[in-house]
Amino acid sequence: MFDLTGKIALVTGAMRGMGKADAIALATQGATVVVTDIDLRACEEVVKEIEAAGGKAVAFALNVTDKKQIDQVFDAVIRQFKKLDILVNNAGIFRPKPTLDLTEEEWQQTIDVNLKGYFLCAQRAAKEMTKQKKGRIINISSIACGQVGVGFMGSAHYSATKGGVIGMTETMALEWGTLGITVNAIGPGAIDTPMVAMIKGDPASMKAITDRVPMKRMGKPEEIAAAVVFLASDEASYITGATLFVDGGYLAT
Numbered sequence: 539m540f541d542l543t544g545k546i547a548l549v550t551g552a553m554r555g556m557g558k559a560d561a562i563a564l565a566t567q568g569a570t571v572v573v574t575d576i577d578l579r580a581c582e583e584v585v586k587e588i589e590a591a592g593g594k595a596v597a598f599a600l601n602v603t604d605k606k607q608i609d610q611v612f613d614a615v616i617r618q619f620k621k622l623d624i625l626v627n628n629a630g631i632f633r634p635k636p637t638l639d640l641t642e643e644e645w646q647q648t649i650d651v652n653l654k655g656y657f658l659c660a661q662r663a664a665k666e667m668t669k670q671k672k673g674r675i676i677n678i679s680s681i682a683c684g685q686v687g688v689g690f691m692g693s694a695h696y697s698a699t700k701g702g703v704i705g706m707t708e709t710m711a712l713e714w715g716t717l718g719i720t721v722n723a724i725g726p727g728a729i730d731t732p733m734v735a736m737i738k739g740d741p742a743s744m745k746a747i748t749d750r751v752p753m754k755r756m757g758k759p760e761e762i763a764a765a766v767v768f769l770a771s772d773e774a775s776y777i778t779g780a781t782l783f784v785d786g787g788y789l790a791t
């Protein structure tokens with residue numbers, strides 16, 4: 539089960555954190571992984587790590603807010619591999635700030651990376667996937683998505699994007715269901731990555747978060763990657779339009 543041999547998978551924001559864990563997990567299951575992020579060198583390091591473990595991967599610089607760059611990278615992937623089977627929309631920014639202080643530029647920047655970037659990559663991926671009538675798109679949302687009765691201070695812009703990702707996922711699943719493409723979201727809880735370094739550095743914030751989690755700990759990037767592998771696999775063939783929360787029980791409290 540969960541064999542991805544022969545599949546081509548592209549992961550955005552894959553130079554560190556969850557994206558890196560996703561890339562490694564997909565490669566471990568046999569996929570050839572296109573590791574993309576804003577820093578090519580860092581992507582190449584991830585490729586080296588994958589290759590050292592016997593996997594296959596290539597690196598590309600890709601800023602997901604730039605449509606021209608998205609087209610260039612997808613064109614190169616199709617030239618090299620002739621197809622794309624799996625897209626993991628993972629690249630994201632989380633820059634918490636009280637709503638009263640949030641500037642228009644800060645609002646827009648978060649929307650551009652976390653929402654527009656997902657749309658552009660998913661749309662281009664789907665155009666390739668329709669050619670083989672098969673594909674998997676996995677959009678990383680969050681428990682901070684505003685639809686589960688839990689709000690997060692300083693997250694107006696971030697939550698707007700993560701809720702938007704779920705709405706977008708459902709619509710894409712409807713529109714692309716007959717094209718053989720499944721589109722699902724994953725809603726991570728608090729996961730130990732560089733994104734939440736400021737929370738880890740503040741014992742009070744850390745305690746507030748882990749106290750709320752029934753498992754009393756943050757999640758590991760690999761625990762999200764396992765869900766990505768599942769949704770990317772043939773075994774998840776009848777799952778589309780869903781959001782899978784992987785949060786150590788946070789939303790159950």
Ligand SMILES: NC(=O)c1ccc[n+]([C@@H]2O[C@H](COP(=O)([O-])OP(=O)(O)OC[C@H]3O[C@@H](n4cnc5c(N)ncnc54)[C@H](O)[C@@H]3O)[C@@H](O)[C@H]2O)c1
Nearest residue numbers: 551555556601602628629630680726727728729731732733
């Ligand atoms: N860590 C958490 O607790 C948590 C919880 C829920 C959801 N998420 C989401 O998970 C995803 C991965 O986050 P992470 O925790 O691994 O954070 P991270 O900061 O470690 O990784 C995010 C990656 O996105 C990349 N990125 C940022 N802007 C980009 C752009 N314009 N183009 C391409 N890449 C860009 C960064 O360079 C970075 O490598 C994000 O979408 C995040 O919102 C994280």
